[in-house]
Amino acid sequence: MATTKSVASIRRWFSQAVFNTRARPGQSPQAPMPMIVGSPRSGTTLLRLMLDAHPEMAIPPETGFLTMQLPSADVENPKKWFADAVTHFPPDAPGWQDFGIAREVFEQALGQLEPFEYAEGFRLFYRMYAAKFQKPRWGDKTPLYCLSMLYVQQLLPEAHFIHIIRDGRGSAASLRKQWFSPGDSMAVQAQYWxxxxxxxxxxxMQCQHYLEVRYENLISNTEAELRRICDFIQLEFDPVMLRYHEHSASRLLEHKERVTHDGVVIVGETQRRAQQIRTTQAPIPQLLTSWRDALSAAEIAEFNAVAGDFLQALGYSVSPEANQAPEGHPEPTSW
Structure with a gap:
């Protein structure tokens, strides 16, 4: 429960930053909204923190609720339903505590939306999150929105999808150690990726705004990739983005423990923060090959048997002697 002082403070922010919906140059709710997607453990959190380091951009921890089932138009109190659904999502282990927004303040802000539409309710959340940092723009980083891009585009046409792709063997070597891994088998990991x-x-192919970013290029040629991304979302590049790691530890403090309604801890906050420890360091290109040490030859062969052809189609080599980087530099894919 937020204290009276904290609620009053937040209300003062929102009276200017949230409730004022008049469009200003570069601050319109319809400004390009970066939507970072990708198979888990492909660098989505890294890119989130890089963009979030920009003085005009705020990107929250993973949301997930954009793709929740919305009720029919005849729901009795849509604002109350929306507030309950968003702040208790996902139902089995809600993650609202990650965002640092008091539920009652969110409900009050929803009450001022007239007429109410679900898309505007979602935009309100992002505005409120950005207002905490006194930033005019916002984005999202939820990897598995990669499975629902057309729906998200229909809901929020301003979404500009940034799809980060990593050599699947690197993703698998990292993902199989995590609490949200689909399984330890490399065949399962390969199919998942x-x-x-x-x-x-x-x-x-049906998205209005789409950009592909290779994780390997983001690590080895960071500034050039960030400039390309900034052009895509109409955001002026700021060198402070290259120093994202100086603030990553404090930003990761948002990651709280996930607890079920009956009190079972699914994952603690220490573990959640530890899984992103690499983001507290500047990019280290030498670590791009670390999956070769983490996986055995048999495991690499198992992965390649399921996804080797797809790796090659993306420009990654499956020969034992090759490193993990794409062969050459594939033409950027964007529109």
Whole structure:
């Protein structure tokens, strides 16, 4: 429960930053909204923190609720339903505590939306989150929105999808150690990665705004990639983005423990923050090959058997002697 002082303070912010919906140059609710997607453990959090370091951009921890089932038009009190659904999402272990917004303040802000539409309710959340940092623009980083890009685009046409792709073997070596891993088997990991990347690339053909970013290029040529991304979302590049790691630890403090309604801790905050420890360091290109040490030859062969052809189609080599980087530099995919 927020204290009276904290609620009053937040209300003062929102009276100017949230409730004023008049469009200003570069601050319109319809400004390009970066939507970072990708198969898990492909660098989405890294890119989130890089963009979030920009003085005009705020990107919250993963949301997930954009794709929740919305009720029919005849729901008795849509604002109350929306507030309950968003602040208790996902139902089995809500993550609202990550965002640092008091539920009652969110409900009050929803009450001032007339007429109410679900899309405007979602935009209100992002505005409120950005207002905490006194920033005029916002984005999202939820990797598995890669499976629902067309729906998200219909809901929020301002969404500019940034699909980050990493060599699937690197993703698998990292993901299998995490609490949200689909399984330890490399065959399962390979199919999971292939399915996610394929879904995003197929949906991209019908997306109005789509950009592909290679994780390997973001690590080895960071400034050039960030400038390309900034051009895509109409945001002026700021060198402070290259120093994202100086503030990553404090930003990761948002990650709270996930607890079920009956009190079972699914994952603690220490573990959640530790899984992103690399983001507290500047990019280290030498670590791009670390998956070769993390995976055995048999495991690499198992992954390649399921997704080797797809790796090659993306420009990654499956030969034992090759490193993990794409062969050459594939032409950027964007529109």
């Amino acid at each position: 292939r399915t996610n990347v394929t879904a995003a690339r197929e949906a991209a």
